Amino acid sequence: MAHAAGRLVALASEMLGTPPPLRLRAWDGSEAGPTDAPTLVIRSRRALHRILWKPGELGLARAWVAGEITVEGDLYDALNRLAPVVWQRGEAPTERRLLPDRNALRMAGEVLALAGPSLPPAPPREEAPARRGVRHSLRRDRDAISHHYDVGNDFYSLVLGPSFVYSCAYWEGAGGTLEEAQFAKLDLICRKLALKPGMRLLDVGCGWGSMVLHAAEHYGVHAVGVTISAEQADLARKRVVEAGLADRVEIRVQDYRLVDDGPFDAISSIGMAEHVGSSAYLTYAKQLFELLRPGGRLLNHQIARRPMADEDSYELDAFIDRYVFPDGELSPVGNTVSLLEEAGFEVRDLESIREHYALTLRAWVANLERNWSEAVRLVSPGRARVWRLYMAASALAFEQNKIGVNQVLAVRSGPTGASGMPPVRGTWSG
Known part of the structure; x- marks a missing residue:
């Protein structure tokens, strides 16, 4: 698991076709990525499981709410830089996959190797429970x-x-x-x-x-x-x-x-x-x-x-x-x-x-x-x-x-x- 940040930055660059917009610090203390950007801190490998099981905004949000990721530096700057990664301009910010179709399984496998095998993590307790009845009743x-x-x-x-x-x-x-x-x-x-x-x-x-x-x-x-x-x-x-x-x-x-x-x-x-x-x-x-x-x-x-x-x-x-x-x-x-x-x-x-x-x-x-x-x-x-x-x-x-x-x-x-x-x-x- 040594140098997890460097491995994640390399994977992100391949997925996005461009270097990631934030610096990355992983749970093992390793860091990689641009030095003139806020730092996305991945405190737990569980965050990777959330993103794998719910690629896009919801997986990232669950990791944030659970305290498994955080941002060091200007939060507004970080969100501005991260937005194009999570959803494309003009799209509703739904659960669009971060991974393109090509090589998706291979890259997901590499992320899973970093994260370790696990069942889907339960959502943080702050998530709204399943809703009952007709919407807007x-x-x-x-x-x-x-x-x-x-x-x-x-x-x-x-x-x-x-x-x-x-x-x-x-x-x-x-x-x-x-x-x-x-x-x-x-x-x-x-x-x-x-x-x-x-x-x-x-x-x-x-x-x-x-x-x-x-x-x-x-x-x-x-x-x-x-x-x-x-x-x-x-x-x-x-x-x-x-x-x-x-x-x-x-x-x-x-x-x-x-x-x-x-x-x-x-x-x-x-x-x-x-x-x-x-x-x-x-x-x-x-x-x-x-x-x-x-x-x-x-x-x-x-x-x-x-x-x-x-x-x-x-x-x-x-x-x-x-x-x-x-x-x-x-x-x-x-x-x-x-x-x-x-x-x-x-x-x-x-x-x-x-x-x-x-x-x-x-x-x-x-x-x-x-x-x-x-x-x-x-x-x-x-x-x-x-x-x-x-x-x-x-x-x-x-x-x-x-x-x-x-x-x-x-x-x-x-x-x-x-x-x-x-x-x-x-x-x-x-």
Whole structure:
């Protein structure tokens, strides 16, 4: 097993047709590869078994979550260099094989000789369990949301900071803090919705209650926030009481499909629609339309992917689906706009804030890295590694325009077609 790194680098060069993009350090202490690149550290030969049994993104992700591989140096630089190896430009990052067809068995045999014989390793315990029921049924959605959000409010506090907002912030100038940018985002949404004292607001997927708290405190509304995460709801209710707003803010553990006490004057949906799924999106849009009064506004804040030449070939990202957002789906923004209008809404404005999400994610990663030991204590080493990898990779995806995020402002026009919208864009809140 001596000089395992050199043998692996030689194999990788043959597989890729080019030298590997990262320096490599193997479990035997040997190193090989470029000296001007971050180092991929293979701590255990078990990582090779994971990659052999699940070539591509999922095998690498499982080895990362299990702590069998890590990166020394700039993680963002490493992910940038590694991306073309795991999937080709324009492809969805699924489980594409790293090995070409030619000589695949021979090279796999050489890797197996390095790794030693073994049965397929069990996935790390942080991987979502097998899902039950029809995708996006009430029960399956509840289980998926619990996997992501019910990992501990203290952990999220470390990552998100005092704002407790888990969606793209709005950075109005250089040098601002994450908390200032999240305040600006919430306030921007309130202004787009033209909130006024006494109005009734529904926040779908309310998280830890930051939007309803902001709207009630600064705009005088009566707000209802719904979430299907019990842990989120518990903390949101405590925050409402501590803010002295229990007479104006209600937090419910309730699926949006079961809300039946409309009409509301305004509805916000911030970073929630990614969980809805393409098959259920029209149902989602129609439900919000029915809950909104004529003349009321919807602000739908949602991540979008780039459109594909063959939309039928779209597959969920293997790592994200198994470890981060089970059953989560991204759609092109054009699909979102079309379905909102099919449900009866009139879309009045769309603002892309893609670059803002890259800044937000980098701030979250910095929070996690700064509080790493405490984060590991609160959850697990594997769970902390999941969040670090997914947030860093997502920051790069937003920076490189692989995914985006958009605020879509829509209205339910009145019986005569009147939208109630001011004629000038800058006077929405007037």
